[in-house]
Amino acid sequence: MKKLNGLFCILALVICFSVILVGCGSQTEEKNASSGTDSYLTITDDADRQVVLTKKPERIVPLSASFLEPLHAVDGKIVARVSAKTGIPKEDENLPQVGNVYNINIEKVIEAQPDLVIAYKGMNDKFVSTFEENGIPVVVLEMRTYDQVKHTVDVLGQIAGNTDKAKTLIQDMDNKIAEIKAKLPNEHKRIAILHSTAQNVTVQLEGSIAGSTAEILEFENIAKGLTPLESNPTSAPYSLETLVSANPDVIFVTSMGKLETIKKSMMENVENNPAWQTLPAVKEKKVYFLPQELFLLSPGIHYPEAVEAMAKLVYPDKFN
Structure with missing residues (x-):
């Protein structure tokens, strides 16, 4: 009888310990979900939208030629591009084309199977909701002023996982401009x-x-x-x-x-x-x-x- 009571006590302890472990596991899962630790990057873009990237983008479609060179500078992975008479780097000349910056061919973009679209604020805004409805995250950026260009380079560096290259590029531009101003x-x-x-x-x-x-x-x-x-x-x-x-x-x-x-x-x-x-x-x-x-x-x-x-x-x- 004493042996049986002892077994019941051990079984009860095991059950209690299991319940505690399950509870702790649930709390950890809830914490991870709430903190977003399973996401790659969260960005507030130039349209004041919060964009969550669950993984590092490996198939990027930029909707303006202005984004091509900055993306290459931080080793971004581009799979399609817009049509343009100027501003197309040599390495992008043979990429699939998705229309021009003012007239994007949505079907062509989706065919490229991007895991990220980069849109130009004021030019591509009308396409954002369509891509999101198709499960494609969109980051909206603007590159008219110099500060906007530097911000864009910084964001693209985060997206590509190469923030050091982005910082180096920004510093290089700043240095060149300082040299020009010093002559005046x-x-x-x-x-x-x-x-x-x-x-x-x-x-x-x-x-x-x-x-x-x-x-x-x-x-x-x-x-x-x-x-x-x-x-x-x-x-x-x-x-x-x-x-x-x-x-x-x-x-x-x-x-x-x-x-x-x-x-x-x-x-x-x-x-x-x-x-x-x-x-x-x-x-x-x-x-x-x-x-x-x-x-x-x-x-x-x-x-x-x-x-x-x-x-x-x-x-x-x-x-x-």
Whole structure:
């Protein structure tokens, strides 16, 4: 009888111990689930969306050519690309194409079986929900200003698991820009940036590529503080009267379309309009057309080249 009682006691202890272990196991599982320890990375993107990646992406489809070079710099795995006349690295030329940045072919993207899509804010937003409905995570990023480019490189470095390479690239860009700025005289320049198309002319704000570049060079943009257009937060309405009143030292022009045609049309207007002729920038021939390959679409990791291009136009003697 004593032996039987002893067996019952041992059995009871085993059952109690098992219950404790099960309880601890459940608590650990709940803790892991709540803390997300089984996920690879959580990102708050430029659209203020929280994106959880459960694993390191090995099949990335970027929806803008601007993302290609930064992805290569951090060893990101690209399986398809957009169609573009410029900005396609040699190693990506033979990749499957998924349409252009403004007209993405959703079926082609899904065919590429991506485990991550990288969308450009303001261009690809309408596609985000469709990809998410198909189980494809999407990170939305923006690369117009230099700070946005550096942020994008940092995020892509996290995604690819190569944060050290991202930091090195950012530092390299910063160093190149510092070297360019060191060549410039310490003086005040008031500038205007006009964006010309076949249809109209607008002025560029600090959030534009040219506006950000001018800010890096510490030029004073006469458009700073103007109310942006509803359709384009990087631009404001153009007014010749405002331009004359602001009296900029230098006028930069960015253009969309055939550069020579736009340049000819605009310069004819400048030469034949008495109001334009009152501007010192016009009198001193300091109206400069910025290269489209650096200022129409994001220069991305080539931002130092955009900074140098703008600086050279104003101070050509400093870059002999």
